[in-house]
Amino acid sequence: MKSIYAIIFIALFTACTKKVSPPPGTETPATEMVLNVSYHADQVPLVSDSFIYTTQAGYQYSVNNLIYYLSRISLIKLDSSLVEVKDYLFMDAFNANTNKVVMGGIPAGNYIGLKFNIGLDPKLNRTDSLPATVDNINMQWPMMMGGGYHFMKFEGYFKDQGKSYGFNMHLGTDTCLIPVKLYKAITITEGTKTPIFMNMNINEWFRNPAVFDFNTDGNYIMGNVVAMKKFANNGVDVFKF
Amino acid sequence: MKKLIYLSLVILVMAYACQKGNKLPAVYTPTPYQLNVPKGFPPPYIPADNPLTVEGIRLGRMLYYDPILSTNGRSCSSCHNPGYSYSFPLFVAQSGVKTSVPAHVNLAWDPEYFWDGSAPKLDLIGLADFGPEFFNTNMPLLFEKLKKHDKYPLLFKEAFNIDDISILSADQLQLKIVYAISQFMRTMISSQSKADKFFRREVNLTPEEMDGFQTFFTERGDCFHCHGYPLFTSNTFNNTGLDSMPTGADLGYYNVTKNETDKGKFSPPTLRNIEFTAPYMHDGRFATLEEVVEFYNSGVHWNAPNIDPLMTKPAKIYGLNLTVTQKANLVKFMKTFTDTAFLNNPDFRSPF
CATH class of the missing domain: 1.10.760.10 (Cytochrome c-like domain)
Structure with a gap:
């Protein structure tokens, strides 16, 4: 009988024992992945408002806005299963804050690559499904046109026979979701920050697998399903490690 | 006797300190x-x-x-x-x-x-x-x-x-x-306009307003990129082609940044209660909403420096080519942004 009392006493005592925090400075560092995104047109770094790039179809062009979503950012395990590390990210090529993203809660281990979508997957691509931030509300895709969000706004100017015109490569709707898989050995070590570097080559949007021509395919593609789909298909390989 | 005096003084001080009055802490x-x-x-x-x-x-x-x-x-x-x-x-x-x-x-x-x-x-x-x-x-x-x-x-x-x-x-x-x-x-x-209630599915629009809504929120009018819901502004700076060669105050954001690419750019205003804020544009050059719509329909200076890419329509056309009815209905829809609850809110009115 005495022993029962002793067990209860010990149980109560241990239940009430405060967890002792490690002394400051000795905490286990978080296991994180740092996604660094850069932008080039082939070898030329992306700068705003400069007519220094040329599309495959031969138009000189400049860029003044490049904002988009990545969604379902996942590490690919050796057995091809996925570990999702972030549901979505809003990216702005001209905002350094969005081009270095720290993601925590990453299981340590060996991975063979990274998988994500350019755009929002159907679960996220519903009107008002994202938190109402200024970025998100300005990316809304009108309900009249299917709802959800712009996947990307890629805007700038191109020159045609000496004249400058605007272009608006706006993508949205579920059919234009762009799946991306990048393969590379990635080792996430417990308690470390692992940097991942990837680059968007903006010229790829205009050439592979199909040459995109502002005059024949469109300089304003929102709502033009054929043009949007053609442009989206070119997005599969815009990113490289 | 001394103790009594001290005690009286302490009580007096305490009473003074505790007395009620108009003074704040x-x-x-x-x-x-x-x-x-x-x-x-x-x-x-x-x-x-x-x-x-x-x-x-x-x-x-x-x-x-x-x-x-x-x-x-x-x-x-x-x-x-x-x-x-x-x-x-x-x-x-x-x-x-x-x-x-x-x-x-x-x-x-x-x-x-x-x-x-x-x-x-x-x-x-x-x-x-x-x-x-x-x-x-x-x-x-x-x-x-x-x-x-x-x-x-x-x-x-x-x-x-x-x-x-x-x-x-x-x-x-x-x-x-x-x-x-x-x-x-x-x-x-302001969040109680008819448009707000429509977005919250509390009311319906008239057929004319609905047609205006379609113009506003589709590529037909393409108003939504700069005046999206719920703020009806994108908080950006855009050159909408008001002037082909802006000077002085018409240079807009350039006067702040001195960046050539900002010439002629202005912040899109919120369109809430827009029917009460005439005249329109930064300098009030348009007296009515009808004039504003006509500007976007047929008056955009396509050769303006830095004209926003959004102003270039498919096939490099500038202008909307709206019908008379579509233009009228667009104005009717914009009038659904009127929020009388906001305008009449006593909390915002004069306290005098």
Whole structure:
């Protein structure tokens, strides 16, 4: 009988024992992945408002806005299963804050690559499904046109026979979701920050697998399903490690 | 006997200290005010150095309507009249520059103010108003008037824990005044227009308004990229092709950044209560909404420098080619942005 009392006493005592925090400075560092995104047109770094790039179809062009979503950012395990590390990210090529993203809660281990979508997957691509931030509300895709969000706004100017015109490569709707898989050995070590570097080559949007021509395919593609789909298909390989 | 005297003195001191009176405690802590953010609105911009308080808003509201700040009878409400959605038809500066006065509505979501973005912080905008162009304030006189006023000493104490404004410099007093007014302005929220109710599926639009809605929120009119819901502004700077060769004040954001690519760019205004804020554009060049729609339909200067790519339509066409009916219905839809609950809200009206 005495022993029962002793067990209860010990149980109560241990239940009430405060967890002792490690002394400051000795905490286990978080296991994180740092996604660094850069932008080039082939070898030329992306700068705003400069007519220094040329599309495959031969138009000189400049860029003044490049904002988009990545969604379902996942590490690919050796057995091809996925570990999702972030549901979505809003990216702005001209905002350094969005081009270095720290993601925590990453299981340590060996991975063979990274998988994500350019755009929002159907679960996220519903009107008002994202938190109402200024970025998100300005990316809304009108309900009249299917709802959800712009996947990307890629805007700038191109020159045609000496004249400058605007272009608006706006993508949205579920059919234009762009799946991306990048393969590379990635080792996430417990308690470390692992940097991942990837680059968007903006010229790829205009050439592979199909040459995109502002005059024949469109300089304003929102709502033009054929043009949007053609442009989206070119997005599969815009990113490289 | 000595003990009795000491005891009497202590009791007297305590009684004096505890007596009730009109004086506030030595330190007054204002009551935090939680802004009621409408569903679907992003988080508001509330600067850490000017949090909203019940007392700050109360002081700001009085100052907003009080010509005590000026020597010419003007108050903030002179140019931000409730009848014009806290706007005013047109302000003509001494330099001759005309400005369509921005409406005070949903300013808690506006990161940069004025048409050209020349005011990066709402809390500091009002400082310029003390100058000769607006209030022509006589600061020593203002100190005296505020000190002698039957309400302001208490309001300043409650809002900012200031016992006597005499301890402030003129700059410090101006800062307290504009901070209080900014707090009040951040409470001026519009979210009850017919369009809001339509988006919340509480009401239906008429067939004409619905047609206007289609023009507004599709590529037919493409208004939504710069005037999306719920703020009806994108908080960006865009050149919409108003002038082929902008100069002077028409250079807009360029006058702030000196960046060539910002020539002719202006901040898209919110369209809330737009039917009450005529004339339109930064300089009030269009008297009616019909004129504005016609500009976007057929008057855009396609050769304007930095004209926004959004203004280039498919096939490199500039202009919308809307029918007469579509244009009329677009205006009807824009009139659903009128929020009478906001316009008539007694909390925003004059306390006098």
